Amino acid sequence: MPRKNLTANRTSLTHRVRYAARHPDRVPRYLARAGRDAWLRLRHPRDHVAYYRAVMRSDSAADPEAAVGSRTHDRWLALGKMQFDYLVEHGLRPGDRMLEIGCGNLRAGWRFIDYLERGRYYGLDISPDILFAAQDTVVRHGLQDKLPRLTPVRDLTFAFLPDGHFRVVHAHSVFSHSPPHVIDECLAHVGRVLRPDGWFDFTFDRTETAEHHVLREDFYYRTETLVALAEKHGLRAEFMADWEKLPHGQSKIRVRLPADS
Template sequence: MAKSDDQYAADLTILGMSEINQYYQQLTQEQINAGTHRDMVGGMWEEIGRLQFEFLRARGLKPSHRLLDIGCGSLRGGIHAIEYLEAGNYYGLDINPSLIEAGRHEIRLAGLTHKNPHLAVSDRFELGLFREKFDYLLALSLFTHLFANHIIRCLAEVREVLAPEGRFFATFFLAPHSVHLAPIVHEPGGVKTEYDRDPFHYSADEIRAMAKLVNLSAEIIGDWNHPRAQQMVMFLS
């Protein structure tokens, strides 16, 4: 069952996870009002937000489609999708309740509350809690921070909520071959990834193998002009 914002914040305090990864940091309302969340999700707020939205449009996203944004954060890209989609067709899920609250703040700033977006907090990729099938799903800058078992869990949940002709797009840092133990510096951006430390890299074969485990197929799209060299992958049922 998905946890309430208060329950999850309490868990984070007990586990001390905010000391391990900045993404778990719980923002105060004052920080949200000051826009701290825009830097917390990696910066390049407008550039990457617009890039991911235009990518989805180029891949066929229509206002009538339902979109699930996994790891939506504070809606860097989601705010563009909410404006574009018909009311009620945007769904966002994130592990960090304070970023979800920051997303609600962005919705109010943009005057988009009438679009009735659906936002929820979950630490286990509980995509079924929305009780919908989705035409498009997106996970931007999410799998780049996850071990393979977490990615596989997410893919298994995606399979259950993917519409018959649905598409799931996710970004990865790509390695030239499987079990690439040496660090890789990706250009542009200069991000250094490792095999067993966040941020992670995976080979095309490793990504396809993860998809196959849950009866999905994976197509490596590759470069899509991401400023930090994250590569795009499409998953289909």
């Protein structure tokens, strides 16, 4: 079961040396990744989304399930089920319109598509390559008749989507790969596409010490930072304590529109 390490600073030399000593088998893979990421950052020095799209292109070519963070197919299934069960327990209904930000290859998305009425699922991702893999998932699960929408995006302004449209917006393991300006952009615009009774759930890698990132791929935030960011954009934010009981390394925040909207 993944444990949360809320106090590690993964950028410190001490942490890295200790980690390498504990997991020597992971060192070659880390070094290969660090080299590849340095090259991709050189090619996209000022544009995080372009950089991360290139990371996803490389990872998806090797293995789309590993690219979304699951080392085995069983883990891929289990992680999708955990997201699905949680939202259904929290009131997702078949007639709802749902937006999934960073839908990947539909690890959870295929279950949402299957559960929701036809045409009610909308998935976005910055990576066309992972969306090709998402189409394969639709075919594998025979979900063509549900007509899911799968759309590549350059940013998280949702400019092409209508006002007040979605009851549920979901982003799992997306802000864990996002620098502050990407999260800020998303929180600045997500309220416009939410129904007044809707909510937006996102997971994040939580730290209780200094915020940091690893290879500009994995970002660690304090809860207070993300709550303050949501409030800056007029949203109410709630830390989801019941998510903490599940076997998952990330934490979850839910945001809603102000009560009087």
